Each structure stands twice: as C-alpha cells, then as structure tokens.
Amino acid sequence: MSQAEAGASPGRPSSVAIVERIEHHTADTRSLFLRPTTGPLAFLPGQFLSLLLPVDGAVLTRPYSIASRPEDNDLLEICLNEVPGGRGSHYLCSLAVGAQINFTGPWGTFTLDQPPAAACIFLADGTGIAPMRPMMRRVLESESSFPVHLLYRAEDEAHLLYRNELLRWTRQHLRFVFESMLPTPPDGWTGLRGTFLEQVEARYVSGDADRGRHFYICGVGPAVTQLRDLLRGAGYQRRAVQYEKW
Numbered sequence: 001m002s003q004a005e006a007g008a009s010p011g012r013p014s015s016v017a018i019v020e021r022i023e024h025h026t027a028d029t030r031s032l033f034l035r036p037t038t039g040p041l042a043f044l045p046g047q048f049l050s051l052l053l054p055v056d057g058a059v060l061t062r063p064y065s066i067a068s069r070p071e072d073n074d075l076l077e078i079c080l081n082e083v084p085g086g087r088g089s090h091y092l093c094s095l096a097v098g099a100q101i102n103f104t105g106p107w108g109t110f111t112l113d114q115p116p117a118a119a120c121i122f123l124a125d126g127t128g129i130a131p132m133r134p135m136m137r138r139v140l141e142s143e144s145s146f147p148v149h150l151l152y153r154a155e156d157e158a159h160l161l162y163r164n165e166l167l168r169w170t171r172q173h174l175r176f177v178f179e180s181m182l183p184t185p186p187d188g189w190t191g192l193r194g195t196f197l198e199q200v201e202a203r204y205v206s207g208d209a210d211r212g213r214h215f216y217i218c219g220v221g222p223a224v225t226q227l228r229d230l231l232r233g234a235g236y237q238r239r240a241v242q243y244e245k246w
C-alpha cells in the first residue's frame with residue numbers, strides 16, 4: 001500500500017482522540033495511548049488510523065497501526081519511532097499527555113480477523129511489530145492449534161519492542177515461537193543475525209516443500225516487497241502472503 005493510499009480518508013469526517021498516556025520504549029521510540037472522545041472504536045487486528053497532524057501551517061496525513069487489541073477498546077495504542085528529518089513522527093514525538101489528535105479510520109486490509117487453518121509466520125521489522133501484536137494475540141487466543149512463529153528484526157537489542165511480553169507468550173502458548181534477529185549483533189548474541197531474505201529463503205523456500213503456511217510481513221522499504229515476491233514466486237498462494245510496506 002502506498003503512503004497516499006494509506007492516508008486516504010474519502011468522505012469520512014475526522015474524529016478526535018486525547019493522548020492519555022505515553023510510554024517510552026527507547027529514546028526514539030514510544031507508544032501513545034489515545035482515548036477517542038466519541039467512545040471505543042471498533043477495528044480489526046492489523047488496521048491503522050490516519051492521523052491528521054498540524055505541522056508548519058499544513059495538515060500532514062500519516063497512517064499509524066493500532067498496536068493494541070480490539071478487546072482493549074477504551075484506549076488505542078500507537079507505537080512509533082522518530083524518523084530522522086521526518087516531520088510527522090517528530091510532531092507526534094513532541095506531544096505531551098493531554099494533547100488532542102484528529103484522525104480518521106480505522107483503515108486497512110492488512111488484517112487478521114479469523115485465524116487461518118495453517119501455520120502463521122510473522123516477519124516484523126522494527127516498529128513493524130505494531131500491527132502484528134494484535135494479530136498474533138488474535139491467533140494465540142483462538143481455538144486454532146497451528147504453530148505461530150515470529151521472526152522479529154530490529155536495529156539493536158533495545159529496539160526489540162515488547163520483548164518481555166513476547167517472551168511471556170512463549171511460556172503461555174507452546175505453539176508460539178519467537179526469534180529475534182539483529183543485523184550486527186553484539187558479542188554473546190544467541191539470536192539470529194543477517195537478513196530476512198536469507199532466513200526466509202533457507203527456512204521456507206529451499207528448506208522444505210510445504211507451501212501451506214500463511215505469512216504476514218511488515219516493515220519499511222523494499223525488503224517487504226522482496227520478501228513478498230520471494231514467497232509468492234516460490235509457490236505460496238497470493239492470499240497467504242499478506243504484507244504492509246511503510
């Protein structure tokens with residue numbers, strides 16, 4: 001989905017939310033907990049809000065995934081990192097508790113409502129974990145007994161967001177596997193290293209002939225569509241490879 005498509009809000013008036021709480025994950029990454037003034041918002045795991053941000057006399061439209069579950073419907077969590085030179089993320093990171101944000105939504109088709117009858121593989125890069133958090137919860141809290149596997153890549157260990165929660169899920173759900181990956185790990189790192197493309201090629205393309213898995217991919221830049229193309233080109237069904245490119 002392009003940024004323009006993602007930010008589109010045809011014909012829908014904007015709503016207002018108040019920043020009720022801010023949680024700092026790292027110096028440049030935080031969660032804003034938003035309370036819509038019109039009451040709880042219904043959405044599907046994976047959907048996003050289009051935030052309308054007043055910056056330098058203009059209104060910037062920026063999409064942000066909802067990192068909380070629909071079941072936690074009184075507060076909407078968005079999780080973002082401040083992009084160097086990025087006007088929208090800089091504005092959001094300057095907000096304090098009590099600030100007001102105009103938004104439209106929920107929007108988006110990168111969703112997981114009914115868990116598929118198949119193993120689910122989540123490939124999250126950085127804050128790309130945000131839409132996947134409620135998606136994975138939806139699968140893990142369902143009757144499904146299929147495996148759920150998260151490969152989570154971040155620039156460094158501190159940016160592996162929600163790590164304690166993800167580790168807790170591995171203890172609560174035997175079918176949940178969480179592996180983390182760093183591009184250039186420190187000494188003593190026992191997780192994965194390298195790129196998604198290498199891992200995915202080795203495990204899910206040349207690794208075996210099973211083509212029944214479902215994939216959910218989210219992150220920034222061309223790696224997302226490269227992964228999509230690798231998997232679909234290897235024989236996975238088009239609808240079984242869902243992605244969101246930021």
Ligand SMILES: Cc1cc2nc3c(=O)[nH]c(=O)nc-3n(C[C@H](O)[C@H](O)[C@H](O)COP(=O)(O)OP(=O)(O)OC[C@H]3O[C@@H](n4cnc5c(N)ncnc54)[C@H](O)[C@@H]3O)c2cc1C
Nearest residue numbers: 006062063064065079080081083086087088089127130246
């Ligand atoms: C459907 C959708 C959902 C999104 N959900 C989230 C979310 O939950 N959390 C979040 O942090 N961002 C999310 N984004 C990205 C977000 O909308 C903005 O693009 C991002 O915050 C940068 O905006 P900006 O105005 O600061 O910088 P811009 O000047 O608009 O963008 C600068 C560059 O940063 C790249 N970029 C976009 N996102 C990131 C990022 N997270 N890290 C590094 N570079 C980035 C863009 O591709 C662009 O090349 C989402 C994007 C889409 C399309």
